[in-house]
Amino acid sequence: MTGSQTTGRRTVDWERRLYLAAHPFAYPLLRGLARRGPVVRVPRVGVVVNDAALAREVLMDGETYRKDGPGSPGDLWTPVLGPSVLLNMEGEAHRVLRRRLTELFTPSYAEALCARVLAEPLERLSDRLARGAVVDLVDTMRVLAGAVMSEVIGLETRSEEQSRKLFEQGERIVSMVSLRTRRFSPDQVKRARAVLDPLGDIAAKAYASGDEATVMGRMRALGLSEAEARGAAGAFFLTGTETVATLVPRLIALLHDAGRLDSPDVLGGALDLDRAIDEAMRVTTPTPVMLRSVHATTRLGGVEIRPGDRVLIATHNCCRAYGPFDLDRPDPPELRRLWFGAGPHFCIGYPLAMAEIRTVARTVLAAAPLEITRRSAARRVLIPTYERLIVRAL
Numbered sequence: 001m002t003g004s005q006t007t008g009r010r011t012v013d014w015e016r017r018l019y020l021a022a023h024p025f026a027y028p029l030l031r032g033l034a035r036r037g038p039v040v041r042v043p044r045v046g047v048v049v050n051d052a053a054l055a056r057e058v059l060m061d062g063e064t065y066r067k068d069g070p071g072s073p074g075d076l077w078t079p080v081l082g083p084s085v086l087l088n089m090e091g092e093a094h095r096v097l098r099r100r101l102t103e104l105f106t107p108s109y110a111e112a113l114c115a116r117v118l119a120e121p122l123e124r125l126s127d128r129l130a131r132g133a134v135v136d137l138v139d140t141m142r143v144l145a146g147a148v149m150s151e152v153i154g155l156e157t158r159s160e161e162q163s164r165k166l167f168e169q170g171e172r173i174v175s176m177v178s179l180r181t182r183r184f185s186p187d188q189v190k191r192a193r194a195v196l197d198p199l200g201d202i203a204a205k206a207y208a209s210g211d212e213a214t215v216m217g218r219m220r221a222l223g224l225s226e227a228e229a230r231g232a233a234g235a236f237f238l239t240g241t242e243t244v245a246t247l248v249p250r251l252i253a254l255l256h257d258a259g260r261l262d263s264p265d266v267l268g269g270a271l272d273l274d275r276a277i278d279e280a281m282r283v284t285t286p287t288p289v290m291l292r293s294v295h296a297t298t299r300l301g302g303v304e305i306r307p308g309d310r311v312l313i314a315t316h317n318c319c320r321a322y323g324p325f326d327l328d329r330p331d332p333p334e335l336r337r338l339w340f341g342a343g344p345h346f347c348i349g350y351p352l353a354m355a356e357i358r359t360v361a362r363t364v365l366a367a368a369p370l371e372i373t374r375r376s377a378a379r380r381v382l383i384p385t386y387e388r389l390i391v392r393a394l
C-alpha cells in the first residue's frame with residue numbers, strides 16, 4: 001500500500017484531502033489539466049506546464065521566461081519586499097546577488113545552525129515522545145521553523161511563544177496569496193509591511209553589528225548592502241518558514257500511511273532519510289506552482305508562446321505524474337529536485353530546508369514505532385497542510 005491509509009474498508013489518500021481542503025475548487029481543476037497534455041493554454045490562467053522535462057526547459061531559460069518586469073510574478077512581491085530580493089530579479093543583477101549569497105547556506109553551515117538552534121527544543125520533544133505523551137507535530141514544527149527563522153533574521157530572544165508568533169505573522173502574509181493573486185491591494189501591502197518592516201529593522205541591526213556568527217553579519221561579510229540584507233531577510237522569512245514547517249508532518253504521515261513507521265529499517269535506524277524526504281517532497285510539492293512571464297515568442301511542447309503570456313508551471317502535476325509515494329522507485333533525471341525549482345532561481349534555502357527537515361525527522365523517527373492518534377486537514381490555506389497531526393510513541 002502506498003500513500004494512503006486503510007480505515008475499515010475505506011482507503012484515505014490524506015495528501016489529496018489536504019489539497020482539497022486547501023483548494024476545494026482549484027485543486028480538481030489543476031489535476032484535471034494534467035490529463036489535457038504536457039502544455040495547455042487556459043483562458044485567464046495562462047499556459048500551464050504539466051511535464052517535468054518541459055518545466056525544466058522553462059526554468060533553465062531565464063531570458064525567455066522571467067520573474068521581473070511588468071506582468072511578472074515579481075509584481076506581487078516587489079511592493080512588500082523591495083526591488084532586489086532575488087525572486088523578482090533576472091539577468092546580471094540577479095547573478096551577482098546570487099553569487100554573493102551562495103556561500104550563505106552551505107550544507108555544513110546549515111546543519112550546524114539547525115543543530116545549535118534546535119538542540120534544546122528537540123530534547124524536549126524526545127522526552128515527551130519517550131514518556132508516551134501525545135504530540136501535535138504541526139504546532140511543534142511551527143515553533144521549530146519559527147525558531148530557525150528567528151536565528152536567520154537575528155531576533156535575539158526566542159521563547160516558544162515568540163517563535164510561534166513569528167510563524168503566524170508569516171502565515172498571515174502568505175495567506176493573502178491565492179492561486180489567482182497577481183497583485184496585492186494597497187491595504188494588503190500595508191498589512192504585510194507592518195510585519196516585514198520591523199523584522200527588516202531587526203535584520204538591519206544584526207547586519208550593522210557585523211558579527212559573523214549571525215546570518216545577517218555573514219551577509220555583510222559576503223558584500224551585501226544593508227538594503228539587500230534587509231530584503232533577503234524578508235524573502236527568506238516568507239519563502240522558508242511555512243514550506244519547511246508543513247513538510248515535516250506530511251513526511252511523517254506519508255511514512256506512517258506507507259506502513260514504514262514500524263518497519264525494520266526505521267526501527268533499526270537504517271531508513272535512507274534523504275530518499276524519504278525527497279519522495280515526500282515529490283508527492284507533496286510544498287510550492288505547488290511556479291510562475292513566469294514570457295518575453296519572446298517561442299514554442300513549448302508544441303504550443304506557441306508569446307510575449308505577455310503567463311506561464312504557470314504546475315510543479316505538483318509534473319511530480320505526481322510519477323505515481324504515489326513509493327520509497328523504492330528511483331526518480332528519473334528530469335525530476336531531480338524539481339520541487340526546489342531548477343536553473344537560476346533554484347531554491348537558495350535548499351541546504352537550510354534539508355538540514356531543518358533532517359534534524360527534526362531524525363528526532364521523531366528515533367521515537368518509532370509511532371502511531372497517529374488524530375489528524376485533520378487545514379482549510380483554505382495556500383500551502384496544503386495538516387491542521388493537527390497528533391502522534392504518540394508506542
Ligand code: HEM
Pocket residue numbers: 059085086087088098235236237239240241243244247285286287290291338339340341342344345346347348349350352353
Ligand atoms: C521545503 C522547503 C522549501 C521548498 C519546497 C522551496 C521551494 C522553492 C522553489 C520551488 C523555488 C523556485 C521558485 C521559482 O523558480 O519560481 C524557491 C526559491 C527560493 N527559495 Fe525556497 N523552498 C523551500 C525552503 C526555503 C528556505 C528555508 C529558504 C530560505 C531560508 C528559501 C528561500 C528561497 C529564495 C530566497 C528563493 C528565490 C531564489 C531566486 O529567485 O533566486 N526557500 N524555493
